Amino acid sequence: MVKNFNIIKALCRSALSNPSDAIIHQITRLRDSFENDGYSKEAKSLTNLLSTSKANAEMSPSRLEKSFVNKIAEEITAKTVLPVDKETSTPLAEIFFNSELPERMPLFDENIQYGIKSVINEWIQFDKLLEIDATPASSCLIYGVPGTGKTHLAKWISKEIGIPVVLARLEGLMSSFLGTTSRNIGNLFAFANRYNCVLLLDEFDAIAKLRNDPNEVGEVKRVVNTLLQCLDSRRGKGFTIGVTNHQGLLDPAIWRRFDIQMEIPVPSSDVMFALLKNFLKPLEFKESELKFLVWCIEGMSGADAQTLSHWLKRALVLDKDTNLVSIMKRFALLNSGRMDSIKRNTMLHSDEDFISTLLNDKNYSFKQKDLAPMFGMTASSLSKQISKLKESEKI
Ligand SMILES: Nc1ncnc2c1ncn2[C@@H]1O[C@H](COP(=O)(O)OP(=O)(O)OP(=O)(O)O)[C@@H](O)[C@H]1O
Ligand SMILES: [Mg+2]
Structure with a gap:
């Protein structure tokens, strides 16, 4: 031996x-x-x-083997020791392995999906880029209003690239001790540069605030300067994703550091339709019913569509005799912070107004026969109500 x-x-x-x-x-x-x-x-x-x-x-997928990052960095395993804040011992990051990342891309309009896939493709095929002395974009800032699927997207991109995610933990990074936040950021980037990973900086605005904010003192300037240096140090070491819903707060120099700047909008009506259909499974709804729901929540986020779906499921199970309009009125009543105020007022005012607003909306072309059951009416009673309304308008 x-x-x-x-x-x-x-x-x-x-x-x-x-x-x-x-x-x-x-x-x-x-x-x-x-x-x-x-x-x-x-x-x-x-x-x-x-x-x-x-x-x-x-x-292992060819993209992993070919990754140039892979050849120079160490692999993260479940045993890899995470960097911590020296004063409080709070970890500065959390690791997500492939199996813990979302399987599916969030639903977006085709042009956004196309853009995202092209970023990932650069990483999958980067050996082709290397042949012509080019490298893939190495950083991406994802921004947009809350609940539009940005964090979900960032994690999915990492899954597609095929390497674990190092997710920065703000409560660990931010310290009330002078100079400690900068040191923590430095340590986090040193860790990310050492390992083969995607570095995900979610709620990025918390550390990348404008340096000239009069409410902030010298510490913010120090933190942002450190962040700028760290972002520069990461070039060629791996992919970095910043996510924020306060893009206006970001320092302009930070903006410039990101190769890709991608705004995620609220879902279009087509995307909202598909999202609701998905979130409402296993319940099935008619196309006209889904269209009605989309009308009610137009302009809201994907997360709001998810909230509404939970709401609908609960309401339909607990109160079998109810109709879709009653449920949506209750939703409007109790979700004033989420809903468009004009639509909310229309929904809560009178059924007559509500029905005529729906029928007059040219973008949706609702039919009387489809709306009637949603309002708990027969097609003829709805038709009579409309005739009455027209009569009264003439007077
Ligand atoms: N377009 C979408 N497709 C699929 N799911 C979505 C979409 N938009 C939002 N969601 C769902 O809504 C929830 C919230 O999404 P996520 O946390 O990614 O939003 P966010 O944009 O990061 O929000 P915030 O800015 O508040 O952090 C998740 O469950 C996510 O899957
Ligand atoms: Mg988020």
Whole structure:
């Protein structure tokens, strides 16, 4: 038995977790030398390690193998020690591995989806870019109003790139001690630069505020300057995503550091339709009903569509005799902060007004026969009500 073979084997295994040609060559040499010296059990053990590593390399997606980041950085594992704030020991980051990241891209309009896929494609095919001496965009700022799926998107992009996410933890980074926030940011970036990862800076505005904000003191300037240097240091080391819903607060110099600046808008009516259909599963709704729901929440976010879907599910299960309009009126009543105030007033005023506003909305072309059951009426009673309304308008 070779002395300390367990340690030798552990060293080989950890080297092979990120194999390069040189590492494989040296471990093969070691294996051959054990074989020649008659240590066949140890030689066999190394042969097994080499073949497992080869099999893993073949199974892992080609994008991972080809990643230039992969060749110079270490792999993050569940045992990797996270950087912490020295005063409070709070971790500065949290790691998300592939299996913990969203399977599906959030739903967006086609042009946005196309833009996002092109960013990912650069990473998947970056060897082609290298051939012409180019590198993929290495940073992306995602901004837009709350609840539009920005965090979800950032995590999904990381999943597609195929490497773990290092998500900055603001409560760990921000410190009330002078100079500590800057030091924490430096340590976080040093960690991200060492490992093969996507660095995700969610709620980014908290640390990237304008340096000339009169309400802030010198510490903010220091923090932003550190952040600028850190963002520069990350070039060529891995992908960095900043996410914010207060883009106006970001320092202009920070804006410039991001290769890609992507605004995520509130969902269009087509996207909202698809989102509601998805969120409402397994319940099924007619097309006209979904269209009505989209009308009610137009201009709101994807997160709001999710909230409404939970609301509808609860209401439909608990109160089987209710109709869609009554549920939406209750939603309007109790969600004043979410809803467009004009639509909300229309919904809560009178059924006559509500029906005529819906029928007059040219973007939706609702039909009387579709609206009637939603208001709990027959088609003829709805038609009579409209005739009455028209009569009264003439007077
Ligand atoms: N376009 C969308 N497609 C699919 N899901 C969406 C979409 N928009 C929002 N969601 C869902 O809404 C919830 C909130 O999304 P997320 O946290 O990503 O929003 P955000 O833009 O980061 O919000 P904030 O700015 O408040 O942090 C998530 O469950 C997300 O899946
Ligand atoms: Mg978010």
